[in-house]
Amino acid sequence: MTIGDIANKLSLSVQTASDRLQTEVTGGYASDMLSRVMAKAREGNVWVTLQFHMNIVAVAALLQLAAIIVTEGMLPDAATLDKANREGVLILTTPHTTFTIVGQLTELGIQGIE
């Protein structure tokens, strides 16, 4: 399933890098601790988090994640969105909580990395 399909089905708002919507999603990971994400998330994963400061872009770019889903209506600032566009990092936002989004991703068949 592509991240674009997921964005559609979960009504996520595309904030950056809409040219990356065709990326195939390889799995999912949720955490607000960046080091945990660095350790666990794999290339092509979708990362669900409440964090929205600029460093999420570096983490997603380094790991070549399919997208970051920022939850609870948080919106990264303009500088972060700008950096994400430059680095080709897809940021999606939703008013829902991380718990809800992870549940919906699971229903779509997106698996966690163990």
Added chain:
Amino acid sequence: MLLTDRPEGKAAAGSGQTSEVTKLQELVYELKIEQVMAKKVITVSPDDSMRHLKKVLRLNKVSGAPVLRDDELVGIISIEDLIKALEAGEIDATVGQKMTADVHTVFADETIIQAVNKFARFGFGRLPVVNRQGKLVGMLTQGDVVRGLLRQLQVDYHEEEIHRYRASHIFEDIVSDQTGLILRYKVEPRDFVRCGEAASKLKRALERLGATPASVRRIAVASYEAETNLVIHSLKGGELIAEIHPKRIRITAIDSGPGIPDVEKAMQAGYSTAPDWIRELGFGAGMGLNNIQACTDEMHLYSKVGVGTRLEVIINL
């Protein structure tokens, strides 16, 4: 559907279905009409006969021509107009009588999206290109646009290939008993905005050098965590140094304090001395050093309170 375009709304694909053409979409906004138009233009005069036009079209293998009077664009005439004239037995009529006088033009310095829109909206086969003074400088057909886009795609692709080729052969091209490449990155303390930049630059360099994706990932994780430690903990910042050799890479992170009081404790998973405000940003999980150890082949941590810390890791490629 709640999908929204990028903030600037430029060349953004609205959905997954159209996103394959994104590179082309970008190019139609980047390429100038003057880069793809035909500069050698076959023109006719309004006083020429349609019979003369027939010869001009045939000899030059074109299907239409702009009509110029004293260097000024006054119309456009196509093979279709010629066929109509032939059907009506008006082969000796003048071009001026049969041409379309209301000419749509595009400017040479506009991007080709302007032309694409006009082709699509009016169904034109060709558009005269004028400069800002209104003087004819070229002709543009849909074929020119497609050829221009294909050429540009090839150029972009080729440039990336050349960069990759040049970089990946550095170790073969430069002969010594031991060739190494040293990359140094300065890291500022408490600069969470730029945190990760050194690791990103190092990652890009390694990709250029042709490192395998698996080793690039290990190096990316290790260098990111080492850089983050410098940002979080160092008093005056520090340096991230990567020594790249054909078979291995050594990454060193050095700072001049404060130093780690208990290295053994610092190595324990989940142990962190990061203050609360830094933890709220998602840092300070106490996993940095463990992550580094997990993805490197060798790790050495030297530290002295009041002097500084030196972290050295080796990753075999």
